[in-house]
Amino acid sequence: MEKNIKKQLEIEENEENNFEKEKEEQKLIQQLMGDVMVDTGASITITTLTNVLAFAIGAFTPTPEIRLFSIGNAIAITIVYIYQWTVFGPAIALFGYKELNKILKEIKKKIKKQKIINNNSNSLSISSFSSFSSETDSGINVKEEEYFDEDIKISENNKRKTIKKRKEGMAKIFRRVIQKYCRRFLRFYCHSLNNNCVAFGVFLLLFLYVCISLYGLFGIRAELKPEQLFLRFSDIQEILRIRDLYIMPFYAVCLVFVNRPGNFSEPTQRIKWxxxxxxxxALPSSVGSFSTKFWLRDYEQFVESDNNDESAPLDDLVSFEGITPDERRKNELTEFLEWPEFQFWNGFIQLIRPFNSSSEPQLKRFFFSTASFGxxxxxxxxxxxxxExxxxxxxxxxxLEVSVFEDEAKFLDLIPTMIPQTLQSTICTLICMFFVCLLFMKNIPSLAISNFAIFFTCIGVFGIQSLMGTALDPIFMSAAIMSIGFSVDIPAHIVYHFYKTGVSEGNENKLIKNVEERLLDCLASIAFPILEAGLSTLICVSSLFLVDLHMARVFARTMTLVVIIGLLQGLLVIPTMLCQFSRQKSLQNNENNNKVAPIVLAVNE
Known part of the structure; x- marks a missing residue:
């Protein structure tokens, strides 16, 4: 009975110990996840809000393709944001719990092995001392031989362990060496950016970049080419090429509809027509009157020839059908349209025919065609x-309520709206980004630097694309809207981490580090993730250059420019600006602190 009771007590103690260990591990994981959420939550939220707002603005554009593209991306980003907090975070916690258990087990195994080695060494030392004391003058004791044998075995095991440790430690040593040189380079890099000469060179390069981008931006033109929607070797490309080569330069047809022609019998109304x-x-590009198909000219010739001909065929029909000459004049338009060589004009005219054949038909609407060349x-x-x-x-x-019809007018109407829509979307997006950054950053220089960096990235993408010969079309507009959203990520991360690095938790206005140390901490924590994200994006997008399609290549070029310009802005321009602004602010604070208050001395008379 006593043995069973002792076993139960031991089991309960073990269960309590395991329960306490699980509680401690859960608290540790909760603390780790809390630290991760605090460090990354604001950056993820800034990126998500700015991207969703950028695409939400594009969802209000009148172009259906861009609207659908923007709505789809906004919904996808929102779902990913919810997934990060609801699925991805708990999954990391579960896998982290397992990894933590593995690490603890490995640590316990190492501790046990170390204890066993220590116990073996102690027992060996005691046995060697006793064997040494019991030695005889005639020879060596047997225990001493056993000691040397065990010593040889331990040395061999230690050699094997050292070989394994060397193999396993090569990666760690390699990482340590890389980290060492990276720290040195990063410290040298931050020290260089804090230099006035280097800052002047960076600002000079930024000025040249802005000038080149603005030159290309002001030279951008809106264009729309249907052949850009198809592969280069498609048969449709050949059809469009033949049309543009042999038809459009010589005969561009325009259909003009007169929806309220008025009273046909009034001469003044026909003069207006x-x-x-x-x-x-009379337009400069018009082919001329011989290209115009206007039914009224044939009708007037028909009436004039009928009046000049004394024995007109219709006069015989009048006596045959019993129609008076006055009634015949009222039905001249009907007779004109029934004449065999003029029957095709029925497709150009819409009449309201009366029930009484003796009354005059009313002209409801008509159209004519003309052509241009060039x-x-x-x-x-x-x-x-x-x-236009x-x-x-x-x-x-x-x-007259005149309207013009052109076969591809619905596509041509997109061209004049592209530049205003793009400008409007860009301005609205920048304003939205400013307010989003304002939610997380209260420092005015940080807000200004992040928004200027986004603006410089946008004009660089548009300007360089224009210099590369890319016209502003719906495809480029869609890629540009996406680029505005992606251009926020790197500046927002850099500025936010610099803003939080080196600031005391109790007072956000009190700095606990100087400018160079803050920049070093910021780049040490976020430079490698930014480079990794940028390079992975470039690798993924580079495959689109192999597709012989305008849509794919424009998107690939846009994303490549956004990533490259964003990396240069985030790792070179923004740190330089942050150093200069922060250093000036610290100098002003030092000047204010060094001001000595006047001392009043009381003189005793």
Whole structure:
């Protein structure tokens, strides 16, 4: 009975110890996860908010493709953000719990092995001393031989262990060497950025970069080419090439609809119609009157020839059908449209025919066609200008309700809206980013530096793409909206970590480190993750350059520019600006602290 009771007590004690150990491990994991969330939560939230806001602004654009693209990306980023806090975080905690148990088990094994080695060494020393004391003059004791044998075995085991440790420790040594030289380089790099001469050179390069980017930005042009949506060796490319080469430069057709023509019998109304057609034919790019298909001209010739011909065929029909000449004049338009060589004009005219055949039909609406020419019409932007000229002429006759139809007008109408939409989206996005950063950073220089860096990245992407010959089309607009969102990540991370590094927890205005140490801590904690993220993005995007498609290459170029410019901004320009602003602020604080208050001496008379 006593033995069973002792066993139960031992089991309960072990369970209590295990329960306490599990509690301690859970507290440790909770503390680790809390530290991780505190360090990364603000950065993740800044990135998510800025990206979602950037795509939310793009969701209000009138272009359906860009709207769908922006909505999809905003929803995806939101889902990823929720996934990080609800699924990814608990998964890390579970795997961290297992890893922590493995580490603790390894530590316990090492402690046990160390105790066994210590006990063996103590027992060996005692046995060797006793054997040495019991030696005889005639020879060596047997215990001494056993001691030397055990000593040889231990030395062999130690050699094997040292070989394993050397193999396992090569990676650790390699890491330590790399970390050592990286720390030296990082310290030298931070010290160099804090130098005035280096800062002047960085600002000079930044000025040249901004000038080149603005030159390309102001030279950007909006263009739309349907062949950019297909592969280079597609049959549709050949069809579009033949059309642009042999049709559009010589005969660009325009259909003009007159929706409220008025009273057909009034001569003044017909004069307005002729004036409208003449204005279209007077455009510089117009082919001329022979390219215009206008039914009224044939009708007037028909009536004039009928009046001049004394024995007109219709006069015989009048007596045959019993129609008076006055009724015949009222039905001249109907007779004109029924004449065999003029029947095709029925497709150009819409009439309201009365129930009584003797009454005059009413003209509801009609249209005519005209054409333009020019080598510049191969470009869609020039065709959009021609469409605007046609619409300008149509708008000069509001009483007729004239409208212009062009086969590709729905695509041409996108061209003049691209630049304003892009500018509007960029400005709204920058404003949203400013307010998002304001939620996490109260330091005005940090806010200004982060927003200027985002602005410089955006103009660099647009300007360099323009210098590379990329026109502003819906594809480039979509990539640009995404680039605005991605351009936030690196500046926001750098500025936020610099803002938090070296600031005391109790008072955010009290610095506990100088500028160089703050920059060193900031880059030591975030420079490698930024480089890793940038290089991984470049590697993933580089495969798109192998696709012979305009859409893929524009997206790849845009992402490459965003990553490269963002890395240069985050690792070179922003640290330099932070050093200069922070150093000036610290100098001002030192000057204020060094001011000595006047001392009043009381003189005893």
């Amino acid at each position: 002729h004036s409208l057609v003449a204005d279209f034919e 080598e510049e019409l191969k470009e869609w932007s020039k065709r959009e200008e021609l469409l 000229n046609w619409r300008r002429v149509a708008d000069s006759y509001p009483e």
